[in-house]
Amino acid sequence: MAKIAVLGYGTVGSGLVEVLERNSAVARKQAGEEVLVKYILDLRDFPGDPYEDRVIHDYNIILNDPEVSVVCEAMGGVGAAYQFTKQALEAGKSVCTSNKELVAKHGAKLLGIAAQKSCNYMFEASVGGGIPIIRAINTSLVTERIEEITGILNGTTNYILTRMEREGADYGQVLKQAQELGYAERNPEADVEGWDTCRKIAILASLVTGKNVDSEKIHTEGITGISGADFAYAEAADMTVKLLASCRFNEDGSVRAMVAPFMISRDHYFAGVNDVFNGILVAGDMVGEVSFGGRGAGKLPTASAVAADVVNCVRSRGRNISCTWKPEEVRLEDPGESERRFFIRASASERGAVEKAFGEGTGFVKLPEGGGEFGFFTPVMKEKDFDEKCSALGAAVLSRIRLA
């Protein structure tokens, strides 16, 4: 029998206990032995909860209990979560988590300790919720030179953009709805500013390169600047807008990474990834493009991914099977050098200046009701050149979105 401890009895922690309880027979069969939650660490008590008797407040009980072989960190944050994870690994206990912030910040170090101590640090749930993308990279796409990963990696922003598209509503209005429905947090910055997405793509890029990709150095833009008007133009051009994370792996070992809203064709795979769903495309040199989709967030899908890690830790007790990435920093390419087309919305009175700045592009999009403005698709150009031209045009440019 494998005994585990759950740190934090919030959404993910209680979901994990629920998954392991409801599907205990499946977990037992797959792990080769019963998987039992022995402790739940939380500051609070949970009178009346069916697991009330497992709740403890002192982490040392877990650390000092040789029966506990796997610790699930469902606390969040990079403070106590980091200390507890480090201590567990140093004690030879495997740790499973959905804490992308911690993995992005201290993954290299924690994986190193796990390797030393012949245990595992697993974080399938940290990217793509219930989508098994991390294990796919670590165990399936293992004879591929991975060239590029692109993804919709945040359910909250994808939900907001989907609503904006379908209802023609503006950002603020939809955010408020999403908060009321519990799809967005009261402090939504980590989602809507793209930070959560950025941590996730940094984790995937670190796995692929085997080195550390510093999420704080990835060029990141959120969705707060996207308006209903942008969607109206997108629709007129048979396109839509999605918050995409992408990383391209160059032959010289450098990485081109970015998180930003992109305008994409309605035929594109990502145009079919809506609401709280996530989607990920991985391009390998042999296999071509492989896609993965599913619920990128939510209590049970996330908990399911943590539970799968627990089963894999139990299966491989005493052996380090997880990936590693070295603390060495990956060189990130200057985003100003990347080339693409762009969409801009501009004041109708400045049409001449826009055309002069960007050349012919692929022509203008004029909406019936868009009297005072127009949309314009630029030719392919460098980010830095585009920025320079936009700066020169000043207030004439109302909004700008990259084309994928």
Add this chain to the structure above:
Amino acid sequence: MAKIAVLGYGTVGSGLVEVLERNSAVARKQAGEEVLVKYILDLRDFPGDPYEDRVIHDYNIILNDPEVSVVCEAMGGVGAAYQFTKQALEAGKSVCTSNKELVAKHGAKLLGIAAQKSCNYMFEASVGGGIPIIRAINTSLVTERIEEITGILNGTTNYILTRMEREGADYGQVLKQAQELGYAERNPEADVEGWDTCRKIAILASLVTGKNVDSEKIHTEGITGISGADFAYAEAADMTVKLLASCRFNEDGSVRAMVAPFMISRDHYFAGVNDVFNGILVAGDMVGEVSFGGRGAGKLPTASAVAADVVNCVRSRGRNISCTWKPEEVRLEDPGESERRFFIRASASERGAVEKAFGEGTGFVKLPEGGGEFGFFTPVMKEKDFDEKCSALGAAVLSRIRLA
């Protein structure tokens, strides 16, 4: 250094050698040691081939060489391929393959031998080509009660249906094109009659149930009866036609499995899976629906999946980590009992009789040019009741397609 042998130097075998050669650095890093192709077994010689010196004709050399730890069976068929696989496993050598026919027919037995001999029988490439679906089921969705798997699992038929849809062409015409392009074999029965798809869904269903699903007992229909006219009606109804394999896992341990063309909405995930691509939806009780897509066939994608199995065999040398399924037969539900809606095309002169037989359904679809016939969507009904009504209508029914 891990030394491997490749049985059969055809498309998949030579692709495998190519993947391991071109991406030898990746494979070495992921396997933890170099992966070297020591022998290539084939009846032919390959003068001038860069691997000419590795080609041998006597399997006993491989069997008796203790250096060879992994054998890749890329011969196909269930004759010599079965004998060689069995012998390798009995000698404690792991076997990797893309041979879905062999896995579907003798998987239970071969997995049993692998478990006994502490080696592995792996067949990621047997379903979905380069899509890592088998490892996802075996190692990721391991705390899920999997409720249903549905997939487009055959690239040839999906290519044919996609061409028929896009070009308004008839089946025979597109098949001929596909054969000329090498997308369909000269003897296309295994693909177009659905047998290949059927073996693949039987493998997935066996993995999920842990028991043997007899592919020969799965109700299987191919695409040879689908016409350009069917696609014209589908288009008029904003739908398309796909060859789907599905299996539903009942609480009582029985399985509802079927391979047949289905008419699906254009909004459906599978409507976006086109050409030679495959797509698979797995529904779990905790994670919800997870999707997997990619190239379901082709030399390098298939070889990449075999190569990934090789790396996993090397990583786990001396340990059985692969799944097992018991020889015990799974009970397949009577397909006549399943309920759904259907599309039929019928003679215009028989409209009264059709309406009498099926009631109102969701109304008629009449194409401008379809003077002598009409399309009709039935209400939800049992397969057996639908069959009975169609039999009674006789020649009035021109074609019939299930709705998904």
